[in-house]
Amino acid sequence: MHIVNARLRTAPGLHSIFCQNGRIHRIIAQSEPLAAQPGTLDASSNLVIPPLVEPHIHLDAVATAGQPEWNRSGTLFEGIERWGQRKATITHQDTKARAHAGIRMLAEHGIQQVRTHVDVTDPTLAALKALLEVRDEARSLIDLQIVAFPQEGIESFEGGRALMERALDMGADVVGGIPHFENTREQGVSSVHFLMDQAERRGLKVDVHCDETDDPHSRFLEVLAEQARVRGMGAMVTASHTTAMGSYDNAYCSKLMRLLKAANLSFVSCPTESIHLQGRFDTFPKRRGVTRVAELDRAGLNVCFGQDSLQDPWYPLGNGNILRILDAGLHICHMMGYDDLRRCLDLVTDHSARALGLGEGYGLVEGRPASFVILEAASDYEAVRTQAKALWSVRNGEVIMQRAPQQVQLLPGR
Numbered sequence: 001m002h003i004v005n006a007r008l009r010t011a012p013g014l015h016s017i018f019c020q021n022g023r024i025h026r027i028i029a030q031s032e033p034l035a036a037q038p039g040t041l042d043a044s045s046n047l048v049i050p051p052l053v054e055p056h057i058h059l060d061a062v063a064t065a066g067q068p069e070w071n072r073s074g075t076l077f078e079g080i081e082r083w084g085q086r087k088a089t090i091t092h093q094d095t096k097a098r099a100h101a102g103i104r105m106l107a108e109h110g111i112q113q114v115r116t117h118v119d120v121t122d123p124t125l126a127a128l129k130a131l132l133e134v135r136d137e138a139r140s141l142i143d144l145q146i147v148a149f150p151q152e153g154i155e156s157f158e159g160g161r162a163l164m165e166r167a168l169d170m171g172a173d174v175v176g177g178i179p180h181f182e183n184t185r186e187q188g189v190s191s192v193h194f195l196m197d198q199a200e201r202r203g204l205k206v207d208v209h210c211d212e213t214d215d216p217h218s219r220f221l222e223v224l225a226e227q228a229r230v231r232g233m234g235a236m237v238t239a240s241h242t243t244a245m246g247s248y249d250n251a252y253c254s255k256l257m258r259l260l261k262a263a264n265l266s267f268v269s270c271p272t273e274s275i276h277l278q279g280r281f282d283t284f285p286k287r288r289g290v291t292r293v294a295e296l297d298r299a300g301l302n303v304c305f306g307q308d309s310l311q312d313p314w315y316p317l318g319n320g321n322i323l324r325i326l327d328a329g330l331h332i333c334h335m336m337g338y339d340d341l342r343r344c345l346d347l348v349t350d351h352s353a354r355a356l357g358l359g360e361g362y363g364l365v366e367g368r369p370a371s372f373v374i375l376e377a378a379s380d381y382e383a384v385r386t387q388a389k390a391l392w393s394v395r396n397g398e399v400i401m402q403r404a405p406q407q408v409q410l411l412p413g414r
Protein backbone atom coordinates (compact mmCIF):
# COMPACT_ATOMS: atom_id res chain seq x y z
CA MET A 1 0.00 0.00 0.00
CA HIS A 2 1.12 3.51 -0.88
CA ILE A 3 -0.52 6.82 0.12
CA VAL A 4 0.09 10.04 -1.78
CA ASN A 5 -0.71 13.70 -1.11
CA ALA A 6 -0.90 13.33 2.65
CA ARG A 7 -0.59 16.25 5.00
CA LEU A 8 1.09 15.51 8.33
CA ARG A 9 1.00 17.30 11.67
CA THR A 10 4.77 17.05 12.00
CA ALA A 11 5.99 18.60 8.74
CA PRO A 12 4.68 21.09 6.16
CA GLY A 13 3.84 20.16 2.57
CA LEU A 14 2.60 16.93 1.04
CA HIS A 15 4.00 13.49 1.75
CA SER A 16 3.90 9.96 0.42
CA ILE A 17 3.67 7.05 2.82
CA PHE A 18 4.98 3.70 1.59
CA CYS A 19 3.87 0.60 3.48
CA GLN A 20 5.28 -2.91 3.31
CA ASN A 21 4.21 -6.07 5.10
CA GLY A 22 1.76 -4.13 7.24
CA ARG A 23 4.37 -1.62 8.40
CA ILE A 24 5.29 1.93 7.48
CA HIS A 25 8.35 1.58 5.27
CA ARG A 26 9.12 5.17 4.24
CA ILE A 27 7.54 8.61 4.66
CA ILE A 28 8.82 10.93 1.92
CA ALA A 29 8.18 14.64 1.29
CA GLN A 30 6.75 15.39 -2.17
CA SER A 31 7.90 18.42 -4.12
CA GLU A 32 4.51 18.67 -5.84
CA PRO A 33 1.07 17.00 -5.79
CA LEU A 34 1.12 13.55 -7.38
CA ALA A 35 -1.52 11.96 -9.56
CA ALA A 36 -2.89 8.85 -7.89
CA GLN A 37 -1.96 5.64 -9.70
CA PRO A 38 -4.08 2.50 -9.58
CA GLY A 39 -3.39 0.85 -6.24
CA THR A 40 -2.38 4.08 -4.49
CA LEU A 41 -4.60 5.81 -2.00
CA ASP A 42 -4.93 9.55 -2.68
CA ALA A 43 -5.20 11.49 0.59
CA SER A 44 -6.13 14.56 -1.53
CA SER A 45 -4.19 16.98 0.70
CA ASN A 46 -6.05 15.80 3.78
CA LEU A 47 -4.48 15.22 7.17
CA VAL A 48 -3.12 11.78 7.98
CA ILE A 49 -2.75 10.99 11.68
CA PRO A 50 -2.19 7.83 13.71
CA PRO A 51 -5.44 6.05 14.57
CA LEU A 52 -7.69 7.74 17.09
CA VAL A 53 -7.68 6.06 20.49
CA GLU A 54 -10.56 5.43 22.90
CA PRO A 55 -8.88 5.12 26.30
CA HIS A 56 -12.02 4.81 28.42
CA ILE A 57 -15.34 3.25 27.53
CA HIS A 58 -17.81 0.78 29.03
CA LEU A 59 -18.64 -1.58 26.17
CA ASP A 60 -20.62 -3.95 28.41
CA ALA A 61 -23.18 -1.20 29.05
CA VAL A 62 -23.53 0.13 25.47
CA ALA A 63 -27.14 0.76 24.39
CA THR A 64 -28.76 -0.02 27.73
CA ALA A 65 -30.07 3.49 28.48
CA GLY A 66 -33.68 3.31 29.67
CA GLN A 67 -33.54 -0.45 30.28
CA PRO A 68 -35.57 -1.01 32.35
CA GLU A 69 -35.73 2.57 33.61
CA TRP A 70 -34.15 5.89 32.68
CA ASN A 71 -31.71 7.68 34.94
CA ARG A 72 -33.91 10.61 35.90
CA SER A 73 -31.66 12.39 38.38
CA GLY A 74 -28.61 12.36 36.09
CA THR A 75 -26.33 11.33 38.96
CA LEU A 76 -23.56 8.75 38.86
CA PHE A 77 -25.26 6.98 41.76
CA GLU A 78 -28.57 6.56 39.98
CA GLY A 79 -26.62 5.36 36.96
CA ILE A 80 -25.03 2.63 39.08
CA GLU A 81 -28.46 1.67 40.44
CA ARG A 82 -30.06 1.54 36.97
CA TRP A 83 -27.13 -0.47 35.63
CA GLY A 84 -27.58 -2.86 38.56
CA GLN A 85 -31.14 -3.54 37.33
CA ARG A 86 -30.00 -4.13 33.76
CA LYS A 87 -27.00 -6.18 34.86
CA ALA A 88 -29.37 -8.72 36.42
CA THR A 89 -30.77 -9.48 32.94
CA ILE A 90 -27.70 -9.46 30.71
CA THR A 91 -26.95 -12.51 28.62
CA HIS A 92 -23.84 -13.60 26.78
CA GLN A 93 -25.29 -12.93 23.34
CA ASP A 94 -26.94 -9.64 24.30
CA THR A 95 -23.68 -8.33 25.74
CA LYS A 96 -21.63 -9.44 22.75
CA ALA A 97 -24.05 -7.92 20.24
CA ARG A 98 -24.11 -4.57 22.06
CA ALA A 99 -20.32 -4.51 22.51
CA HIS A 100 -19.79 -5.25 18.81
CA ALA A 101 -22.23 -2.49 17.90
CA GLY A 102 -20.25 -0.10 20.10
CA ILE A 103 -16.99 -1.17 18.46
CA ARG A 104 -18.46 -0.49 15.01
CA MET A 105 -19.38 3.05 16.13
CA LEU A 106 -15.80 3.58 17.28
CA ALA A 107 -14.26 2.05 14.13
CA GLU A 108 -16.42 4.27 11.94
CA HIS A 109 -14.73 7.24 13.55
CA GLY A 110 -11.17 6.06 12.95
CA ILE A 111 -10.59 4.56 16.37
CA GLN A 112 -8.41 1.43 16.38
CA GLN A 113 -7.21 1.23 19.98
CA VAL A 114 -9.72 0.82 22.78
CA ARG A 115 -9.63 0.29 26.52
CA THR A 116 -12.95 -0.89 27.92
CA HIS A 117 -13.99 -1.27 31.53
CA VAL A 118 -16.11 -4.37 32.19
CA ASP A 119 -18.12 -4.77 35.38
CA VAL A 120 -16.82 -7.73 37.40
CA THR A 121 -19.09 -7.25 40.43
CA ASP A 122 -21.28 -10.09 39.21
CA PRO A 123 -20.84 -13.62 40.57
CA THR A 124 -21.38 -15.03 37.05
CA LEU A 125 -18.83 -12.71 35.40
CA ALA A 126 -21.13 -12.89 32.35
CA ALA A 127 -20.07 -9.55 30.88
CA LEU A 128 -16.38 -10.41 31.22
CA LYS A 129 -16.83 -13.78 29.49
CA ALA A 130 -18.63 -12.02 26.63
CA LEU A 131 -16.01 -9.29 26.28
CA LEU A 132 -13.11 -11.76 26.31
CA GLU A 133 -14.65 -13.32 23.19
CA VAL A 134 -15.32 -9.92 21.65
CA ARG A 135 -11.65 -8.97 22.17
CA ASP A 136 -10.67 -11.78 19.78
CA GLU A 137 -13.56 -11.41 17.35
CA ALA A 138 -13.00 -7.66 16.88
CA ARG A 139 -9.25 -7.93 16.29
CA SER A 140 -9.45 -6.96 12.61
CA LEU A 141 -11.04 -3.60 13.60
CA ILE A 142 -9.55 -2.72 16.98
CA ASP A 143 -7.08 -3.73 19.66
CA LEU A 144 -9.05 -4.09 22.87
CA GLN A 145 -7.75 -3.86 26.42
CA ILE A 146 -10.17 -5.13 29.05
CA VAL A 147 -10.19 -3.57 32.51
CA ALA A 148 -11.64 -5.72 35.29
CA PHE A 149 -13.82 -2.98 36.73
CA PRO A 150 -15.47 -3.56 40.13
CA GLN A 151 -18.47 -1.25 39.64
CA GLU A 152 -19.95 -1.98 43.09
CA GLY A 153 -16.64 -2.08 44.92
CA ILE A 154 -13.82 -4.44 45.79
CA GLU A 155 -14.28 -4.23 49.55
CA SER A 156 -17.95 -3.24 49.79
CA PHE A 157 -19.28 -5.87 47.38
CA GLU A 158 -19.71 -9.41 48.68
CA GLY A 159 -16.80 -11.48 47.37
CA GLY A 160 -15.34 -8.47 45.56
CA ARG A 161 -11.69 -9.41 46.04
CA ALA A 162 -12.24 -12.99 44.84
CA LEU A 163 -14.18 -11.79 41.79
CA MET A 164 -11.34 -9.46 40.88
CA GLU A 165 -8.81 -12.28 41.16
CA ARG A 166 -10.99 -14.59 39.06
CA ALA A 167 -11.42 -11.90 36.41
CA LEU A 168 -7.65 -11.45 36.20
CA ASP A 169 -7.12 -15.23 36.07
CA MET A 170 -9.56 -15.37 33.16
CA GLY A 171 -7.52 -12.91 31.13
CA ALA A 172 -8.53 -9.32 31.86
CA ASP A 173 -5.66 -7.06 30.80
CA VAL A 174 -5.93 -4.25 33.33
CA VAL A 175 -6.81 -4.01 37.04
CA GLY A 176 -9.59 -1.54 37.87
CA GLY A 177 -11.03 0.03 41.01
CA ILE A 178 -13.58 2.48 42.35
CA PRO A 179 -12.32 3.66 45.76
CA HIS A 180 -14.71 6.65 46.06
CA PHE A 181 -17.66 4.24 45.91
CA GLU A 182 -16.47 1.93 48.68
CA ASN A 183 -18.48 2.27 51.90
CA THR A 184 -15.74 3.87 53.95
CA ARG A 185 -12.56 5.82 53.38
CA GLU A 186 -10.59 2.92 54.87
CA GLN A 187 -12.10 0.51 52.38
CA GLY A 188 -11.28 2.92 49.58
CA VAL A 189 -7.64 2.96 50.70
CA SER A 190 -7.42 -0.81 51.17
CA SER A 191 -9.03 -1.40 47.77
CA VAL A 192 -6.24 0.61 46.14
CA HIS A 193 -3.57 -1.35 48.02
CA PHE A 194 -5.23 -4.61 46.98
CA LEU A 195 -5.53 -3.72 43.32
CA MET A 196 -1.95 -2.42 43.15
CA ASP A 197 -0.73 -5.66 44.78
CA GLN A 198 -2.61 -7.67 42.16
CA ALA A 199 -1.20 -5.59 39.32
CA GLU A 200 2.37 -5.70 40.58
CA ARG A 201 2.28 -9.45 41.22
CA ARG A 202 0.81 -10.19 37.80
CA GLY A 203 2.68 -7.52 35.80
CA LEU A 204 -0.59 -5.87 34.74
CA LYS A 205 -1.57 -2.28 34.09
CA VAL A 206 -3.94 -0.36 36.35
CA ASP A 207 -6.83 1.96 35.49
CA VAL A 208 -8.88 3.18 38.44
CA HIS A 209 -12.12 5.14 38.40
CA CYS A 210 -10.73 7.54 40.96
CA ASP A 211 -12.59 10.29 42.83
CA GLU A 212 -15.44 10.49 40.31
CA THR A 213 -17.39 12.85 42.51
CA ASP A 214 -17.62 16.55 43.39
CA ASP A 215 -16.75 15.70 47.00
CA PRO A 216 -13.51 17.60 47.72
CA HIS A 217 -12.80 15.14 50.54
CA SER A 218 -12.53 12.23 48.12
CA ARG A 219 -8.74 11.89 48.08
CA PHE A 220 -7.92 8.47 46.70
CA LEU A 221 -5.81 9.90 43.89
CA GLU A 222 -3.06 10.62 46.43
CA VAL A 223 -3.21 6.98 47.55
CA LEU A 224 -3.06 5.65 44.00
CA ALA A 225 -0.25 8.03 43.03
CA GLU A 226 1.82 7.18 46.11
CA GLN A 227 1.38 3.46 45.46
CA ALA A 228 2.45 4.00 41.84
CA ARG A 229 5.46 6.02 43.01
CA VAL A 230 6.79 3.65 45.65
CA ARG A 231 6.34 0.63 43.39
CA GLY A 232 7.87 2.42 40.38
CA MET A 233 4.72 1.66 38.38
CA GLY A 234 3.73 5.13 37.17
CA ALA A 235 3.92 4.21 33.48
CA MET A 236 1.49 1.34 34.14
CA VAL A 237 -1.09 3.37 36.07
CA THR A 238 -3.99 5.53 34.87
CA ALA A 239 -6.35 7.55 37.05
CA SER A 240 -9.69 8.00 35.30
CA HIS A 241 -12.13 10.86 35.92
CA THR A 242 -10.50 12.38 39.08
CA THR A 243 -13.33 14.93 38.96
CA ALA A 244 -12.90 15.75 42.65
CA MET A 245 -9.70 17.54 41.61
CA GLY A 246 -11.98 20.18 40.16
CA SER A 247 -13.26 20.76 43.70
CA TYR A 248 -10.00 20.49 45.69
CA ASP A 249 -8.71 23.75 47.03
CA ASN A 250 -5.56 25.10 45.45
CA ALA A 251 -3.42 24.67 48.56
CA TYR A 252 -4.05 20.92 48.60
CA CYS A 253 -3.76 20.66 44.85
CA SER A 254 -0.37 22.29 44.72
CA LYS A 255 0.93 19.69 47.16
CA LEU A 256 -0.82 16.91 45.25
CA MET A 257 0.70 18.01 41.94
CA ARG A 258 4.19 17.40 43.35
CA LEU A 259 3.25 13.81 44.11
CA LEU A 260 1.55 13.32 40.75
CA LYS A 261 4.69 14.44 38.95
CA ALA A 262 6.85 12.15 41.06
CA ALA A 263 4.50 9.23 40.38
CA ASN A 264 4.20 10.10 36.67
CA LEU A 265 0.89 8.33 36.15
CA SER A 266 -1.58 9.04 33.32
CA PHE A 267 -5.01 10.67 33.46
CA VAL A 268 -8.18 10.17 31.47
CA SER A 269 -10.89 12.81 31.55
CA CYS A 270 -14.33 12.13 30.07
CA PRO A 271 -15.56 15.71 29.78
CA THR A 272 -19.03 15.14 28.29
CA GLU A 273 -19.80 12.45 30.82
CA SER A 274 -18.52 14.49 33.75
CA ILE A 275 -20.27 17.74 32.80
CA HIS A 276 -23.45 15.63 32.67
CA LEU A 277 -23.05 13.54 35.85
CA GLN A 278 -21.28 16.00 38.14
CA GLY A 279 -22.53 19.30 39.55
CA ARG A 280 -25.77 17.48 40.34
CA PHE A 281 -25.82 18.36 44.01
CA ASP A 282 -25.07 22.04 43.38
CA THR A 283 -27.52 24.84 42.84
CA PHE A 284 -25.68 27.98 41.73
CA PRO A 285 -22.88 28.64 41.23
CA LYS A 286 -22.63 25.16 39.73
CA ARG A 287 -19.36 23.29 39.39
CA ARG A 288 -18.19 21.90 36.07
CA GLY A 289 -17.18 18.65 37.71
CA VAL A 290 -14.17 17.91 35.54
CA THR A 291 -10.60 17.32 36.54
CA ARG A 292 -7.85 19.90 36.01
CA VAL A 293 -7.01 18.87 32.46
CA ALA A 294 -5.15 21.99 31.34
CA GLU A 295 -3.23 22.19 34.61
CA LEU A 296 -2.19 18.51 34.48
CA ASP A 297 -1.14 18.97 30.87
CA ARG A 298 0.88 22.10 31.62
CA ALA A 299 2.54 20.33 34.53
CA GLY A 300 3.86 17.80 32.01
CA LEU A 301 1.57 14.96 33.10
CA ASN A 302 0.02 12.68 30.51
CA VAL A 303 -3.66 13.46 30.12
CA CYS A 304 -6.15 12.36 27.46
CA PHE A 305 -9.88 12.40 26.69
CA GLY A 306 -12.32 9.47 26.54
CA GLN A 307 -16.00 8.95 25.76
CA ASP A 308 -16.93 6.74 28.74
CA SER A 309 -20.44 5.89 27.52
CA LEU A 310 -22.49 5.10 24.45
CA GLN A 311 -26.15 5.36 25.41
CA ASP A 312 -26.01 3.79 28.83
CA PRO A 313 -27.53 4.42 32.28
CA TRP A 314 -24.95 7.14 32.94
CA TYR A 315 -25.12 9.03 29.65
CA PRO A 316 -27.93 8.76 27.09
CA LEU A 317 -26.07 10.14 24.04
CA GLY A 318 -22.79 9.23 22.34
CA ASN A 319 -22.02 8.07 18.81
CA GLY A 320 -18.41 6.92 18.81
CA ASN A 321 -17.00 10.23 17.60
CA ILE A 322 -14.08 11.11 19.88
CA LEU A 323 -13.65 14.48 18.11
CA ARG A 324 -16.99 15.48 19.59
CA ILE A 325 -15.54 14.74 23.03
CA LEU A 326 -12.41 16.71 22.18
CA ASP A 327 -14.52 19.68 21.11
CA ALA A 328 -16.53 19.59 24.33
CA GLY A 329 -13.42 19.04 26.45
CA LEU A 330 -11.66 22.08 25.01
CA HIS A 331 -14.66 24.21 25.93
CA ILE A 332 -15.23 22.76 29.37
CA CYS A 333 -11.56 22.79 30.34
CA HIS A 334 -10.78 26.32 29.05
CA MET A 335 -8.36 25.06 26.43
CA MET A 336 -9.01 27.13 23.34
CA GLY A 337 -5.81 29.15 23.20
CA TYR A 338 -4.16 28.84 19.79
CA ASP A 339 -1.39 26.62 21.15
CA ASP A 340 -3.96 24.30 22.70
CA LEU A 341 -5.87 24.11 19.43
CA ARG A 342 -2.73 23.16 17.52
CA ARG A 343 -1.69 20.41 19.90
CA CYS A 344 -5.04 19.15 21.08
CA LEU A 345 -5.28 16.18 18.72
CA ASP A 346 -2.58 14.75 21.00
CA LEU A 347 -5.29 14.38 23.66
CA VAL A 348 -7.11 11.80 21.53
CA THR A 349 -4.07 10.17 19.89
CA ASP A 350 -0.54 10.16 21.31
CA HIS A 351 -1.46 10.87 24.93
CA SER A 352 -4.08 8.13 24.98
CA ALA A 353 -1.64 5.74 23.30
CA ARG A 354 0.82 6.46 26.08
CA ALA A 355 -1.82 5.84 28.78
CA LEU A 356 -2.58 2.50 27.13
CA GLY A 357 1.13 1.67 26.96
CA LEU A 358 1.11 1.12 23.20
CA GLY A 359 4.79 2.05 22.82
CA GLU A 360 6.24 1.37 19.38
CA GLY A 361 3.04 -0.35 18.29
CA TYR A 362 1.60 3.09 17.58
CA GLY A 363 2.58 6.23 15.67
CA LEU A 364 3.16 7.59 12.20
CA VAL A 365 6.81 6.56 12.21
CA GLU A 366 8.84 4.41 9.82
CA GLY A 367 9.00 0.83 11.05
CA ARG A 368 5.77 0.97 13.06
CA PRO A 369 2.46 -0.65 12.05
CA ALA A 370 0.90 0.84 8.91
CA SER A 371 -2.15 1.99 10.83
CA PHE A 372 -3.48 5.50 10.35
CA VAL A 373 -6.50 7.60 9.59
CA ILE A 374 -7.17 10.20 6.89
CA LEU A 375 -9.33 13.00 8.28
CA GLU A 376 -11.37 15.29 6.04
CA ALA A 377 -9.35 18.39 6.96
CA ALA A 378 -6.21 20.15 5.81
CA SER A 379 -4.72 20.71 9.28
CA ASP A 380 -5.06 19.76 12.92
CA TYR A 381 -6.72 23.11 13.63
CA GLU A 382 -9.31 22.53 10.88
CA ALA A 383 -9.86 18.95 12.01
CA VAL A 384 -10.79 20.18 15.47
CA ARG A 385 -12.82 23.15 14.28
CA THR A 386 -14.98 21.08 11.96
CA GLN A 387 -14.98 17.83 13.97
CA ALA A 388 -13.63 16.30 10.78
CA LYS A 389 -14.86 12.88 9.77
CA ALA A 390 -12.47 10.01 9.16
CA LEU A 391 -12.45 9.27 5.42
CA TRP A 392 -10.21 6.23 5.55
CA SER A 393 -8.98 4.01 8.33
CA VAL A 394 -5.98 1.85 7.45
CA ARG A 395 -4.92 -0.91 9.83
CA ASN A 396 -1.71 -2.91 9.37
CA GLY A 397 -1.70 -1.88 5.71
CA GLU A 398 -5.35 -2.81 5.03
CA VAL A 399 -8.23 -0.39 4.53
CA ILE A 400 -10.83 -1.22 7.21
CA MET A 401 -13.12 1.79 6.85
CA GLN A 402 -13.93 4.18 4.04
CA ARG A 403 -16.36 7.11 3.99
CA ALA A 404 -17.41 9.32 1.07
CA PRO A 405 -16.32 12.95 1.51
CA GLN A 406 -19.06 15.40 2.39
CA GLN A 407 -20.75 17.07 -0.58
CA VAL A 408 -22.73 20.16 0.29
CA GLN A 409 -24.26 22.64 -2.12
CA LEU A 410 -25.87 25.92 -1.11
CA LEU A 411 -28.88 26.73 -3.24
CA PRO A 412 -29.55 30.42 -2.66
CA GLY A 413 -32.91 31.72 -3.82
CA ARG A 414 -32.72 33.21 -7.32
Ligand code: 17E
Binds near residue numbers: 151178212273309
Ligand atom coordinates in the same frame (compact mmCIF):
# COMPACT_ATOMS: atom_id res chain seq x y z
N1 17E B 1 -19.52 3.54 35.99
C1 17E B 1 -18.97 4.51 36.77
O1 17E B 1 -18.69 4.27 37.95
N2 17E B 1 -18.72 5.72 36.24
C2 17E B 1 -19.02 5.98 34.96
N3 17E B 1 -18.75 7.20 34.47
C3 17E B 1 -19.60 4.97 34.15
C4 17E B 1 -19.83 3.76 34.71
C5 17E B 1 -19.97 5.26 32.72
Ligand code: FE2
Binds near residue numbers: 056117209240308
Ligand atom coordinates in the same frame (compact mmCIF):
# COMPACT_ATOMS: atom_id res chain seq x y z
FE1 FE2 C 1 -15.96 5.12 33.33
